[in-house]
Amino acid sequence: MLEKRDFYINGAWVAPAKANDFAVIDPSTEEQCAVISLGDQADTDAAVNAARAAFESWSQTSREERMALIEKLAEVYDARQEEMAQAMSMEMGAPIALSRAQQVGAGSWHIGGFLKAFKDFSFEKDFTSTEKTLLEPIGVCALITPWNWPMNQIILKAIPAVATGCTVVLKPSEVAPLSGHLFAEFMHEAGFPAGVFNMLNGDGPGVGSQLSSHPEVDMVSFTGSTRAGIAISKAAADTLKRVSLELGGKGANIIFEDADPKAAKQGAIRCFRNSGQSCNAPTRMLVHKSRYDEAVEAAADVANNTHVGPASEEGKHIGPVVSEVQFNKIQALIEKGMSEARLVAGGLGRPDGLNRGYYVKPTVFADVTNDMTIAQEEIFGPVLSIIPFDTEEEAVAIANDTPYGLTNYVQTTDDEKRRRVARRLRSGMVETNGVGFAQGSPFGGYKQSGNGREGGAFGLEEFLEVKAVSGWAAE
Numbered sequence: 001m002l003e004k005r006d007f008y009i010n011g012a013w014v015a016p017a018k019a020n021d022f023a024v025i026d027p028s029t030e031e032q033c034a035v036i037s038l039g040d041q042a043d044t045d046a047a048v049n050a051a052r053a054a055f056e057s058w059s060q061t062s063r064e065e066r067m068a069l070i071e072k073l074a075e076v077y078d079a080r081q082e083e084m085a086q087a088m089s090m091e092m093g094a095p096i097a098l099s100r101a102q103q104v105g106a107g108s109w110h111i112g113g114f115l116k117a118f119k120d121f122s123f124e125k126d127f128t129s130t131e132k133t134l135l136e137p138i139g140v141c142a143l144i145t146p147w148n149w150p151m152n153q154i155i156l157k158a159i160p161a162v163a164t165g166c167t168v169v170l171k172p173s174e175v176a177p178l179s180g181h182l183f184a185e186f187m188h189e190a191g192f193p194a195g196v197f198n199m200l201n202g203d204g205p206g207v208g209s210q211l212s213s214h215p216e217v218d219m220v221s222f223t224g225s226t227r228a229g230i231a232i233s234k235a236a237a238d239t240l241k242r243v244s245l246e247l248g249g250k251g252a253n254i255i256f257e258d259a260d261p262k263a264a265k266q267g268a269i270r271c272f273r274n275s276g277q278s279c280n281a282p283t284r285m286l287v288h289k290s291r292y293d294e295a296v297e298a299a300a301d302v303a304n305n306t307h308v309g310p311a312s313e314e315g316k317h318i319g320p321v322v323s324e325v326q327f328n329k330i331q332a333l334i335e336k337g338m339s340e341a342r343l344v345a346g347g348l349g350r351p352d353g354l355n356r357g358y359y360v361k362p363t364v365f366a367d368v369t370n371d372m373t374i375a376q377e378e379i380f381g382p383v384l385s386i387i388p389f390d391t392e393e394e395a396v397a398i399a400n401d402t403p404y405g406l407t408n409y410v411q412t413t414d415d416e417k418r419r420r421v422a423r424r425l426r427s428g429m430v431e432t433n434g435v436g437f438a439q440g441s442p443f444g445g446y447k448q449s450g451n452g453r454e455g456g457a458f459g460l461e462e463f464l465e466v467k468a469v470s471g472w473a474a475e
């Protein structure tokens, strides 16, 4: 069993102020795989003070110095990618092939996106011939991250924060803390000065809320549930710190009558990816009535043919969900779905042959209406809800009828319709016809999916203050 009790504070690994062990469970086996410590106020203060002390000099470094350290970090990340893939696979159950290609791969992709954006990023702009606008680092940033795409989330925050000259305290998810621990090792190996990057473990009510309310923290960048996003915003209100939120989603995937014949199949595969634990998953499939029966059959077929197995097994299967808490929550929502809609694949309990581990059957519900619980709540498991529609107007109304607004999807070969519908969807992202987003593209949500944007130049701007200086040049 791994022992990872220490925190990374002020450039060194330090023991927690008080012993408070917390077991990390491997979701594939339900066995304890590691022990960490949950920090308390003294640890939080030590990490924040280190970041505060480092800010003055770090914020004055040149772009070239910071860029060189991020390039070094990228080298370390590449050289140690197998360790990172194994850590994530064990802590949150991503099958090892997916962990290597996508969980680790997402990190490399975003580092590359930031480096590209950073090279041309302008920290000074001429507002008039005499007035200058300066973009300056906001200060000490608390980064609070979830367990579902651990490295993706950490890199989307830590890299732009240090790139812009901020200093950082990272609190990874206590459910999947091993990747965050390893990332701190990478930052150390890359040679960032002491105090620029700090990492400590803790839970939401402890270190999470201590960071959110800390008077020496200037900004909280959070990814996780809408519930925690609200709690953080309230805790941050008394010190009026900036709060950047990336929260949940309930993406609609609108399949029009003229969509690619494979659209339903691909939509179901996408919904089940990472065992359904993606905030941008297309979990509501809206299908035109002329294609409805065919889509239900295709989605059920995908569910019935999706192999579920341990994370350590090679292959394209899906792994368990992350924890017993999530497993139970998903089971309760599947049970609710069975009382309100038509179950066409999957259902309650573990898949055949798996009696230990948090494995969920890929599940499809048809004849769902948008007022049902399974169409409104984020399930965060491999569960798809299929909703029929008649007209474009109806499809847009159903898609927008949710408190969330992260990613929606549109499938049609009609160019005009695709653009028209994309404009009307109230979400931060609209993916059309399966075309992936470019490197550095802004990631974030409308409504209760959050208020921030991550990735590339938009992601750098999140960590900057704007200063207007008059009389910069003599008239």
Ligand SMILES: NC(=O)c1ccc[n+]([C@@H]2O[C@H](COP(=O)([O-])OP(=O)(O)OC[C@H]3O[C@@H](n4cnc5c(N)ncnc54)[C@H](O)[C@@H]3O)[C@@H](O)[C@H]2O)c1
Residues within 6 Å of the ligand: 144, 145, 146, 147, 148, 149, 153, 171, 172, 173, 174, 202, 203, 204, 205, 207, 208, 209, 212, 223, 224, 225, 226, 227, 228, 229, 231, 232, 246, 247, 248, 249, 278, 279, 378, 380, 406, 445, 449, 450
């Ligand atoms: N929009 C996005 O970019 C995005 C990406 C990934 C995950 N998510 C969302 O994250 C959720 C799943 O992750 P989770 O279960 O780890 O979420 P969570 O909100 O329970 O926890 C996320 C992080 O917040 C901390 N936390 C919890 N309560 C807190 C509080 N009151 N104050 C401060 N910190 C607190 C946790 O310790 C953890 O580090 C899903 O809802 C998913 O949609 C969103």
